[in-house]
Amino acid sequence: MVVIKKLELSIDLTRPAEEITEAIITIMEFFPGRQLGILQQVDQRIGDMLAAVKPKAEEPAAAKEETKETP
Numbered sequence: 001m002v003v004i005k006k007l008e009l010s011i012d013l014t015r016p017a018e019e020i021t022e023a024i025i026t027i028m029e030f031f032p033g034r035q036l037g038i039l040q041q042v043d044q045r046i047g048d049m050l051a052a053v054k055p056k057a058e059e060p061a062a063a064k065e066e067t068k069e070t071p
Contacts, residue, residue, distance in 0.1 A: 007027065
């Protein structure tokens with residue numbers, strides 16, 4: 001029989017960044033030796049979300065020049 005461990009967290013939504021950080025720290029304590037891989041996956045997902053919400057105006061100038069048509 002597979003045992004599923006569950007952790008319930010109470011989150012204060014007035015402090016989202018701090019609460020997310022604390023949740024990650026708490027969860028990492030259950031995965032000794034696997035923290036690096038898990039955090040790399042979290043980093044990738046956060047990077048993807050940042051890229052999706054970042055305004056186009058913040059793109060580097062080099063990237064903008066690549067999309068311009070040449071006469």
